[in-house]
Amino acid sequence: MSVWLPGAPCTPRACVEPAERGAAAVRAVLRLTAVTVVLLAGIVLLPVGRHVPATLVRRWSRTVVRAAGVRVRVHGPAAPAGGVLLVANHISWLDIPLLAAVRPARMIAKTEIRQWPVAGALAARAGVVFIDRDRLRALPGTVARLADALRSGAAVGVFPEGSTWCGRARGTFRRAVFQAALDAGVPVQPVQLTYRLATGAASTAPAFVGDDSLLASVWRVAATRGLVAEVEVRPVIRPGTHPDRRSLARAAQPPPTGAPRPAHPVPTA
Template identity: 75%
Template sequence: MSLWLPSAPCTPRACVETGTGSTAAVPRAVLRLTLVVTLVLAGIALSPLGWGRIPAGWVRRWCRAVIRASGVRVRITGTAPPTGGLLLVANHISWLDIPLLAAVRPARMLAKTEIRRWPVAGALAARGGTLFIERDRLRALPATVAHIAGELRAGAAVAAFPEGSTWCGRAQGAFHRAVFQAALDAGVPVQPVRIRYLSHAGGAASTAPAFVGDDSLLASLWRVATAHGLVAEVDVRPVLPPGAFPDRRTLARAAQQDDPDGQDHGAIARSTETRGHVWAGDTCAGHAPAGAATRPHRPRVPAQTRRTVCRDSA
């Protein structure tokens, strides 16, 4: 793994809520996971049809069903253009983000190439039209951007998480700019999407769905299934039209501004960006990120900023 890849200081031990469920919730969690597995198997059965052959309405309903089966209620505000080339960009917290974006508009996801080798999920992702990128090969980046731009010109929707890493939801990384170059080259609009998870409707921000650091998918699935009252809020922001921004830097900043909790975490993270790494302060929730001693040099951030980024955003 390259030292220059984007990373977050969030870890399961430091940032993720545990104990959200009780022993009495175990049977309910088992039922939820059974429903999720059943729906995923149904998706696998349909996947040989290939990308673009399954009606978009079916995909949206299937994605909503997977999220709802896991015990998470969904609230989506705003809409995305139903047709035409479109780059959807969102902050990244959980594996739930992927079906949430597809519920807004089915799109070809960008994913690291390692996912292609995952059992079952890798084949399903490939058949679903996922665009795999080699994140640790900088020389491959221009060809990757050109390939994405070609898909956008052809009228496809492409979904990406420009932070390059998952964050706990109480902190957020800066949007990296490469994928925005593809939208500029293709002359297509950008659709910003904001995702956050609440402990209940109108409640505090929850980190229970976060899938960060060395967290395992099984542990994350169980944590979500045993939680009570989780709500996923998806805010589809106004489209950023092509030609409205002169370069990818300003386009990336425009796509990230106006965070749901009223704070521009991207601006805070950008102030600590160095050589491809983004840090929201030295620690998150008081714990140093694993491997911090081997990271490239990063400037110090005032304690006031660190407290602002890592506190509960609600």
């Protein structure tokens, strides 16, 4: 467990719906093939990634999620231009392309992800900021790097809960990363992610928690019928409206489940 980030109590056995069997296996194989094709297209574009229009990146990100069999519904205003700290609750590996569908951003990730096959190389080439969560002394340096990126006009994406949760349970936003937004004088854009079935019932199938393997989580998503990812872009928090990182983190924390949403979805791509 990290010395400065929490571990969620959620585990695959206790919290996550098992993958469907039978015909679902065929569905999963077809979807994973589609995801692979979309990812390969992204790999081809990586060398010129900085020159690819943001609109195309957002569409590609949504296509990754859709190829896995997950419908995407986006609610709320567009994220602001210029330097901005994008923050969201953390449930699944799907959260990363969903956040990019709101606005392409440099993501923060634990150093272990760098070792993942394919995904680790992709993350490194995409400009992910890797952090060593077991070194408390590294935290100020990480915050300084984030502030520099924000001052340069980049969007930085963070999951401040510090760990993935199943979706029914939820963590508290840790305040350290919000110092970067205060130091850089940039807005914070909160985003709330929710996964549901087509019936409207909450689903934990996309969760990537505890000792779950990435492959098991990806397979479970691809095998599940009727998954919907709801992305709620909440009102932006402007610079100077909160005096410290504690109050800023509290303001960005997602509201309780069931809080009102905008009546009409607003596409971001």
